[in-house]
Amino acid sequence: MSTSVLTAVAWPYTNGPRHIGHVSGIGVPSDVFSRYHRMVGNKVLMVSGSDEHGTPIQVQAEKEGVSPRELVDRYHRVIAEDMRGLGVSYDLYTRTTTGNHYGVVQQIFLTLYRNGYIVPKTTTGAVSPSTGRTLPDRYVEGTCPICGSDGARGDQCDSCGNQLDAADLKNPVSRINGEIPEFVSTEHLFLDLPAFTDSLGSWLSTRTGWRSNVLNFTRNLVEDMRPRPITRDLDWGVPVPLEGWDKQSMKRLYVWFDAVIGYFSASVEWARRSGDPDAWRAWWNDPAAQSVYFMGKDNITFHAQIWPSLLMGHNGQGDLGGTPGPYGELNLPAEIASSEFLTMSGSKFSTSRGTVIYVNDFLREFGPDMLRYFISAAGPETQDVDFTWDEFVRRINFELVNEWGNLVNRAISLAAKNVGAVPVPRAPEAADEELKKSARAAFDTVGTHLRHSRFRAASQEAMRVVSAANKYLSEQEPWKRKDDPDRRDTILHTALQVVSDANTLLTPFLPHAAQQVHELLGGTGVWAAQPEMREVSDLDVADRSYPILTGEYTREQASWESKPIEVGRPLSKPKPIFAKLDPKLAETGPDWAPIRH
RNA sequence: GGCGGUGUAGCUCAGUGGUAGAGCAAACGGCUCAUAAUCGUUGUGUCGUCGGUUCGAAUCCGGCCACCGCUACCA
Numbered sequence: 001m002s003t004s005v006l007t008a009v010a011w012p013y014t015n016g017p018r019h020i021g022h023v024s025g026i027g028v029p030s031d032v033f034s035r036y037h038r039m040v041g042n043k044v045l046m047v048s049g050s051d052e053h054g055t056p057i058q059v060q061a062e063k064e065g066v067s068p069r070e071l072v073d074r075y076h077r078v079i080a081e082d083m084r085g086l087g088v089s090y091d092l093y094t095r096t097t098t099g100n101h102y103g104v105v106q107q108i109f110l111t112l113y114r115n116g117y118i119v120p121k122t123t124t125g126a127v128s129p130s131t132g133r134t135l136p137d138r139y140v141e142g143t144c145p146i147c148g149s150d151g152a153r154g155d156q157c158d159s160c161g162n163q164l165d166a167a168d169l170k171n172p173v174s175r176i177n178g179e180i181p182e183f184v185s186t187e188h189l190f191l192d193l194p195a196f197t198d199s200l201g202s203w204l205s206t207r208t209g210w211r212s213n214v215l216n217f218t219r220n221l222v223e224d225m226r227p228r229p230i231t232r233d234l235d236w237g238v239p240v241p242l243e244g245w246d247k248q249s250m251k252r253l254y255v256w257f258d259a260v261i262g263y264f265s266a267s268v269e270w271a272r273r274s275g276d277p278d279a280w281r282a283w284w285n286d287p288a289a290q291s292v293y294f295m296g297k298d299n300i301t302f303h304a305q306i307w308p309s310l311l312m313g314h315n316g317q318g319d320l321g322g323t324p325g326p327y328g329e330l331n332l333p334a335e336i337a338s339s340e341f342l343t344m345s346g347s348k349f350s351t352s353r354g355t356v357i358y359v360n361d362f363l364r365e366f367g368p369d370m371l372r373y374f375i376s377a378a379g380p381e382t383q384d385v386d387f388t389w390d391e392f393v394r395r396i397n398f399e400l401v402n403e404w405g406n407l408v409n410r411a412i413s414l415a416a417k418n419v420g421a422v423p424v425p426r427a428p429e430a431a432d433e434e435l436k437k438s439a440r441a442a443f444d445t446v447g448t449h450l451r452h453s454r455f456r457a458a459s460q461e462a463m464r465v466v467s468a469a470n471k472y473l474s475e476q477e478p479w480k481r482k483d484d485p486d487r488r489d490t491i492l493h494t495a496l497q498v499v500s501d502a503n504t505l506l507t508p509f510l511p512h513a514a515q516q517v518h519e520l521l522g523g524t525g526v527w528a529a530q531p532e533m534r535e536v537s538d539l540d541v542a543d544r545s546y547p548i549l550t551g552e553y554t555r556e557q558a559s560w561e562s563k564p565i566e567v568g569r570p571l572s573k574p575k576p577i578f579a580k581l582d583p584k585l586a587e588t589g590p591d592w593a594p595i596r597h
Numbered sequence: 598g599g600c601g602g603u604g605u606a607g608c609u610c611a612g613u614g615g616u617a618g619a620g621c622a623a624a625c626g627g628c629u630c631a632u633a634a635u636c637g638u639u640g641u642g643u644c645g646u647c648g649g650u651u652c653g654a655a656u657c658c659g660g661c662c663a664c665c666g667c668u669a670c671c672a
Binding site: 414463474 | 599600601602603608609610611619620621622627628629630631632634635636637665666667669670671672
């Protein structure tokens with residue numbers, strides 16, 4: 001039976017190109033997951049986009065001397081290209097500066113407001129005198145009132161580690177332009193999180209199958225929920241659709257509020273572009289649909305606490321009750337698949353320290369599947385993982401190239417040389433049946449791991465089939481069977497069948513290589529479909545266009561089963577699907593990201 | 598400070614009560630179809646530390662040590 005699966009992928013902040021840490025916990029795992037579900041026959045909707053609002057964008061734009069829109073136009077394209085190159089199969093990768101997103105966000109806001117979950121409050125905050133914009137605490141610098149050290153930030157002092165309030169800093173200065181911030185009282189709208197204490201708490205208590213760290217962390221949060229501001233004094237964001245607020249150029253919805261709604265607005269945009277504007281309902285209104293959210297651990301609070309609260313408030317399911325808005329009752333997250341962090345030589349990726357590896361550099365030199373394999377086999381799934389070139393070279397050369405690449409080359413070369421086509425199997429023996437059986441059984445074990453987002457275990461199980469096939473060939477020695485062509489053909493047929501099965505099992509991880517292997521085995525057409533960049537017109541704003549990622553994944557042939565290979569298909573001597581990495585890479589790193597000693 | 602995580606073979610890790618595991622690395626041997634690839638054999642550990650529960654603990658409980666993350670106006 002086909003299930004509707006929504007793959008909701010965290011929205012990258014549009015302030016620069018992606019590094020491999022960004023995609024290791026989010027892009028690659030979510031894509032492996034989605035590809036698997038499509039192969040099983042489920043209806044997958046995979047959405048994400050660029051998160052483009054907020055103070056950091058504005059600050060950076062000013063630093064670069066461009067408008068915020070120019071900045072995000074540039075990086076949206078760069079990030080989309082990174083994802084395309086990696087083969088992340090979004091049904092829609094869009095952005096938050098679209099007319100559609102603005103409309104959906106405002107509609108959700110209005111429903112929350114009508115249901116009583118949004119309340120005004122007057123607060124005191126730092127404001128830049130020259131621009132009138134909110135100055136977030138971390139952009140205020142001064143002397144720490146506790147330990148007296150200079151250079152403390154408004155949110156926290158790095159010297160003594162205490163949390164601070166920007167208003168308490170001595171000699172506060174804006175880190176953006178050095179001016180002295182004003183502390184003014186200003187009215188803002190708040191999401192009334194305490195009004196979800198009971199509803200969110202009881203919802204969480206019914207969650208099963210979530211990773212325990214996500215559940216524990218969120219339960220902790222629920223114990224102490226305070227109203228959270230959803231507006232800012234800023235002119236870069238979604239306008240507040242309320243009488244009196246909509247005309248103020250310096251009041252906008254706070255970026256986190258509009259960004260999480262992106263999962264839903266992107267689904268709506270996808271539906272509108274598909275020709276059936278209500279098509280999103282299969283994933284959002286049908287309680288049988290599954291929605292799985294992929295993000296880094298720093299984002300758990302937004303996905304397990306705030307986003308469910310927004311949805312409950314919209315649905316009228318919070319402690320204050322209410323009724324759903326025009327979108328009807330929207331599904332809450334079924335699973336929060338949060339990842340840990342990829343570190344670089346023991347510390348966080350850092351642009352300023354030069355410890356960073358950009359996706360586009362990586363793709364240019366190694367192509368997508370080596371990175372995809374490494375992340376799947378050794379990514380930060382349950383704990384932080386340190387990326388080293390040494391480990392990368394080892395995994396790729398010994399596991400991917402030697403075992404899998406060589407098996408493909410070995411089996412097809414043998415068949416091509418001896419038969420020139422997929423040979424006819426004669427009387428199979430026990431060893432043949434056993435190998436084929438274990439390959440067939442792997443569809444269950446690997447599939448179970450993938451459904452539970454256990455990508456390391458899944459790829460390991462798939463590789464087990466590869467090892468078994470190598471061992472089988474060594475034992476059966478088909479190259480010594482010139483005097484018994486029937487037996488030789490049976491062995492070669494078996495080996496090719498298992499290569500085909502292993503290729504299917506590896507397709508979610510290695511979609512590009514899988515396409516090649518499909519063709520080496522004599523197949524034609526699209527085995528694993530890839531996303532494409534498309535330039536589209538904004539659906540609601542005249543004269544505006546932007547690039548999206550989308551794809552026609554229904555035309556791909558890959559399906560999650562052992563398909564009998566077609567006897568008689570011509571085979572020719574293959575070219576290796578992977579080139580081995582130079583071992584020197586392990587010591588020096590590539591010249592665009594050299595290892596520093 | 599609070600919350601949480603991690604500490605198992607040289608390396609990367611799996612292993613939630615019943616005689617310590619995998620892959621890689623190392624050593625030796627086989628094979629030579631294949632990208633010097635592949636197959637087989639072999640070793641290795643006070644499972645951070647101290648104590649407790651138990652017939653029995655890497656596995657449960659408590660103390661301690663080391664490293665790390667989060668701590669909400671960060672998007």
